[in-house]
Amino acid sequence: MIDKFLEGNKRFLEEDFAKAPEHYGPLASSQHPVVLWIGCSDSRVDPERITGSQAGEIFVQRNIGNIVPVHDWNFATVLEYAVNHLKVGDIVVCGHSDCGAIKGLDHESTDAYIPLWLNNAMEAKRRVDGRMPVPQSPEEEKTRRRLIEIENVGLQLEHLRTYPPVKAAEKDGRVRLHGLYFDLATGELKKIF
Template identity: 35%
Template sequence: MRNDYASNEELFAHLADAQAPKVMWIGCADSRVPPERILGAEPGELFILRNVANIVPPLAADEASVGSALHFAVEQLKVNHLVVCGHSDCGGVKALSQLGKAPMDRMLASWVEYAVSVLEDNEGTTMESLTKANVIAQAERLLEYPCVLAAASSGQLSIHACYYDIRSGKVEQFNPEDGDWSHIA
């Protein structure tokens, strides 16, 4: 285990008192997708929520883990950006594509069912297309949460749908105005 406390003692002393990230990152739990490395962020710059397939459950599902993290980030920390980031070779999206077709752990099946509409709307597409469609759907679903909708409507919060390619290290962002993906990092 690497401990970088000694080389960042002043930073950690500052962070011991409070955090003030401007970005909340909702990403996949995949170990190959470290948000701090992807964005070149220091400790304290990102508020991170990771789960299988970067899913944002519908508000009606009453999933406290995601809902409480969103509320805390938007209401308490006053983040300015919510980033939903999917990635290449996502096991969660692969599981989604196999829902009802192959045996699957019931917990995983229950979780990826929150994205079943993505599968229904994108049947027969490539894994990359399905993954990108999932990212867009999850970013749009954020607006079901009242705190997110209020902050976005007032201009205090921007929502970003991104895709990370593990092999190349490139990050793309979806532009809802033209429906296109563009390279950003």
């Protein structure tokens, strides 16, 4: 597989990089992304690809379940750097259909780390389950999961607003927060918050 990636890089060098020195040249010494994208690690949801963005436009932080953990130093450094140093004007939390993290909220696990991480999304499940009856069919279960995926985006936006750099930047009008949702079956990206 690594050989395939190296061959892909050769095509990138010939077909993209070499043909756009005015774009890639400045990126060698600085970056000026306009968006911080908080998305899922899911291999099917590549932010640059689904948005048609070029290298340098999106500062990306991906993790299982597009989670904004409260009081996480790793996440806080990404956020602080994006807001205070890169001066991004927009922050996106992007959820997606068929999310394994959301499915994982319904299952006990013997994993050491995943259940602890998913606790950051558990409130989304509680909110949806509190609003709807127990699903009686596979279609109803699919609808429930989609609602939890969407609710999770809203919950993570709430978590974002607990971080002082975001709170201050949003209050001063320096940053706008957005919740997006990507449907794997249709390829459509929608603004939901």
